[in-house]
Amino acid sequence: MVFNWFRRQFDDRSENSQVDQTETISEPSEAEQSKPEQSEPEAAATATEEVAEDYLNWAKAAYQNIQKRQQVEPEAAPEELATEEPATEEPAAAEELVAEAPEELATEEPVAEEPKVPEVAETVEEATAEDPIVEPAIAPTTAEVTAEVSEFTPTEQPEAPEEAIAEPAAALASEEAEAPAIAPETIPVEPLAVETLEVTTKASESTEAAPLPFWAQAEADRQARLERLKATAIEESEPEVAHPTATVQEALPEIAFDEGFLWSAEVLAAQGRRPDQISIEEITWLKRLRQGLDKTRRSLVNQLKAIVGQGPLNQDAVEEIEALLLQADVGVAATDRIIDSLQKKLREEALPPDQAIAYLKSILRDMLDRPLGQSYNPTFAPEKDALNIWLITGVNGAGKTTTIGKLAHLAQKSEYNCLIAAADTFRAAAVEQVKVWGQRSGVEVISNPGQNTDPAAVVFDAIGSAQSRGTELLLVDTAGRLQNKKNLMDELSKVRRIIDKKAGDAKIESLLVLDATLGQNGLRQAEVFLEAAQLSGVVLTKLDGTAKGGIALAVVQQLGLPIRFIGAGEGIEDLRPFSSYEFVEALLAG
Numbered sequence: 340m341v342f343n344w345f346r347r348q349f350d351d352r353s354e355n356s357q358v359d360q361t362e363t364i365s366e367p368s369e370a371e372q373s374k375p376e377q378s379e380p381e382a383a384a385t386a387t388e389e390v391a392e393d394y395l396n397w398a399k400a401a402y403q404n405i406q407k408r409q410q411v412e413p414e415a416a417p418e419e420l421a422t423e424e425p426a427t428e429e430p431a432a433a434e435e436l437v438a439e440a441p442e443e444l445a446t447e448e449p450v451a452e453e454p455k456v457p458e459v460a461e462t463v464e465e466a467t468a469e470d471p472i473v474e475p476a477i478a479p480t481t482a483e484v485t486a487e488v489s490e491f492t493p494t495e496q497p498e499a500p501e502e503a504i505a506e507p508a509a510a511l512a513s514e515e516a517e518a519p520a521i522a523p524e525t526i527p528v529e530p531l532a533v534e535t536l537e538v539t540t541k542a543s544e545s546t547e548a549a550p551l552p553f554w555a556q557a558e559a560d561r562q563a564r565l566e567r568l569k570a571t572a573i574e575e576s577e578p579e580v581a582h583p584t585a586t587v588q589e590a591l592p593e594i595a596f597d598e599g600f601l602w603s604a605e606v607l608a609a610q611g612r613r614p615d616q617i618s619i620e621e622i623t624w625l626k627r628l629r630q631g632l633d634k635t636r637r638s639l640v641n642q643l644k645a646i647v648g649q650g651p652l653n654q655d656a657v658e659e660i661e662a663l664l665l666q667a668d669v670g671v672a673a674t675d676r677i678i679d680s681l682q683k684k685l686r687e688e689a690l691p692p693d694q695a696i697a698y699l700k701s702i703l704r705d706m707l708d709r710p711l712g713q714s715y716n717p718t719f720a721p722e723k724d725a726l727n728i729w730l731i732t733g734v735n736g737a738g739k740t741t742t743i744g745k746l747a748h749l750a751q752k753s754e755y756n757c758l759i760a761a762a763d764t765f766r767a768a769a770v771e772q773v774k775v776w777g778q779r780s781g782v783e784v785i786s787n788p789g790q791n792t793d794p795a796a797v798v799f800d801a802i803g804s805a806q807s808r809g810t811e812l813l814l815v816d817t818a819g820r821l822q823n824k825k826n827l828m829d830e831l832s833k834v835r836r837i838i839d840k841k842a843g844d845a846k847i848e849s850l851l852v853l854d855a856t857l858g859q860n861g862l863r864q865a866e867v868f869l870e871a872a873q874l875s876g877v878v879l880t881k882l883d884g885t886a887k888g889g890i891a892l893a894v895v896q897q898l899g900l901p902i903r904f905i906g907a908g909e910g911i912e913d914l915r916p917f918s919s920y921e922f923v924e925a926l927l928a929g
């Protein structure tokens with residue numbers, strides 16, 4: 340069984356894989372009945388000590404399960420990685436990447452210093468030893484080849500795979516440094532090693548061969564000239580497929596049974612989860628979300644609580660709340676709506692502070708779930724066994740490329756067949772960045788190696804590839820800044836038209852990536868995309884480290900779009916599907 344990170348539940352492909360999370364929650368299994376009752380935030384406010392004790396037991400059980408799993412997993416991990424890799428086409432893809440990388444990029448990252456020959460020789464031995472059927476035929480040859488190669492390969496041994504891993508764009512150099520190093524044993528090179536050796540051997544034979552007769556030499560020169568001519572004559576070359584070299588598993592921290600764990604466990608339990616379903620990634624994410632909203636919470640919530648908790652609101656209190664909400668970039672429209680609802684309720688009955696806060700939470704949740712009063716399916720997941728195309732748009736620097744990398748990682752973990760189209764052709768480095776993310780998440784990237792190529796052409800090629808290989812999720816990177824608004828709109832509209840035409844029956848979503856730290860300014864910039872890209876949702880990034888977490892409410896109120904994902908960090912694990920419940924709990928956590 341695979342945990343579907345988009346649906347936040349276990350997927351069982353053999354049964355109905357499209358079951359909605361909400362359905363699961365509304366029909367608790369027998370096992371679920373033993374956990375603390377599922378509570379609305381209002382009910383949580385009146386929780387008895389007994390319920391608190393239940394949550395504690397629930398958290399302890401979840402903690403023990405995670406610990407048990409951690410003891411088992413280290414052994415399983417390398418095998419999982421090894422089976423994920425398409426090994427046969429590695430050398431070509433890696434060489435192409437190196438050949439095309441701008442020189443300065445290639446030198447950004449120190450080349451891996453590991454001696455190649457002993458590693459390859461070992462690998463060959465392992466490969467032949469493991470395969471008793473081919474051993475009699477291959478073993479003597481590979482042994483000879485290994486011996487022969489080891490005489491001269493220290494400088495000539497192809498280094499492409501390592502260099503391809505070490506070629507990130509300058510802008511991503513710091514991210515790469517933070518990423519865990521790719522352990523050599525996680526790169527499954529066994530079959531590749533044999534091929535590489537054979538090629539190298541042939542090359543060495545040809546260089547040592549006797550000089551060619553003049554007529555053969557002339558013919559060889561002619562062929563070489565022809566090749567050179569062809570190379571310079573063709574501007575738009577075939578789409579390039581960057582094959583992932585290895586999936587980087589982000590190291591998860593040791594988990595402590597602390598206050599953050601208890602809070603996360605309570606949030607998960609309240610959503611109907613069982614202790615045996617809880618993973619370290621989810622706890623880590625919730626802790627990060629709460630931590631990410633820390634600044635907003637500190638500047639907004641404590642004062643808000645103090646005011647709301649005083650009882651029926653008077654005019655002064657309303658003004659104070661208004662100022663606080665505007666400060667947190669909640670925006671005028673959303674602030675008015677919150678205050679109207681609060682006043683109405685508090686005029687009807689004087690709620691004790693806890694209940695007033697619980698009521699405030701329910702107002703915020705309702706706003707987030709129903710932009711402009713319209714209901715959206717809370718689950719936003721690619722449909723299995725169908726082509727889903729997600730167009731990722733937004734201004735430069737909002738976090739589009741990072742989001743694509745993180746989404747690709749979620750898709751890989753949830754066992755979707757995923758592909759990335761590098762259609763931000765406006766900036767050459769953008770293509771290189773997205774390739775690096777493709778490598779990190781283990782997802783192939785379709786790009787066009789030419790300069791200033793047409794993004795619609797890249798998307799066209801990528802859809803063709805996706806259709807022929809049964810891709811379930813195609814993520815399309817797009818440019819965020821063109822010379823003017825009209826260019827941007829024209830380009831996005833053209834890309835959208837191509838998608839509609841070539842993949843008419845695909846599930847198409849258009850997501851706007853918004854930088855939360857920009858607050859209201861970011862929203863103004865976003866309006867151009869509303870017109871051009873037929874947006875269906877928002878990804879809110881950089882929620883960590885901003886006191887403007889309230890922007891989430893402004894987004895739904897002003898753009899009328901649901902938030903689908905939130906990012907709270909630069910790491911590959913720092914993006915999750917948006918849950919209004921979790922967001923509001925983190926925002927107003929005690």
Ligand SMILES: Nc1nc2c(ncn2[C@@H]2O[C@H](COP(=O)(O)OP(=O)(O)OP(=O)(O)O)[C@@H](O)[C@H]2O)c(=O)[nH]1
Nearest residue numbers: 735736737738739740741819880881906907908909
């Ligand atoms: N702190 C934090 N940084 C983020 C987050 N998401 C992205 N970033 C950082 O924001 C910067 C810009 O991200 P990109 O993904 O390159 O943005 P982009 O929209 O693709 O920008 P262009 O490639 O210039 O179009 C990078 O340094 C990212 O690491 C986030 O959730 N939190």
